[in-house]
Amino acid sequence: AQTVTQSQPEMSVQEAETVTLSCTYDTSESDYYLFWYKQPPSRQMILVIRQEAYKQQNATENRFSVNFQKAAKSFSLKISDSQLGDAAMYFCASQTNYGGSQGNLIFGKGTKLSVKP
């Protein structure tokens, strides 16, 4: 079974600074995807970034980038030049591509990010 662990219930960052959110996961699969979702107060989950496990290159999406360490099963999210609009809950998720749970997203408990002006 897949599990996703986010060890930081809350994080805070100063506007324009950089913050890193941690995520570790456990899976027996070799082919899977990893995601970071953002949930603002509006409650709508929005995909921030995703990483294919077979790609060694870390995914980047504008100010958002990941540090994917496959051997360590670690998938952290770095937010650069933080903006007030980045304040939200951030969820790490994994998705396996085979077996009975194919396609299912497995989420961590989330990290609440606050951005200070």
Next chain:
Amino acid sequence: ETGVTQTPRHLVMGMTNKKSLKCEQHLGHNAMYWYKQSAKKPLELMFVYNFKEQTENNSVPSRFSPECPNSSHLFLHLHTLQPEDSALYLCASSQERGRDTEAFFGQGTRLTVV
């Protein structure tokens, strides 16, 4: 607006009531999902429908009954709920169930059982 709409946004119901949550997607997707989001817990996958067929029931109590009449609509029928069922219920859709499919979420229904 991501194309997944959930109604109602908020619902308060008694333990003996019967109510339904509705989800509608306008993205042409074939897979739809119900998730339960409780405080301080990971999102829990409840049900998965792929091409209108239920492909997963994650040991959900029978007081929750899903219905998927077509690929665009998904319902969650509720009856004789318990206070611990109070949570945010999120609907999502994806092109189809499987690899490399991005899920799009609705804004959820905040359910309170009294």
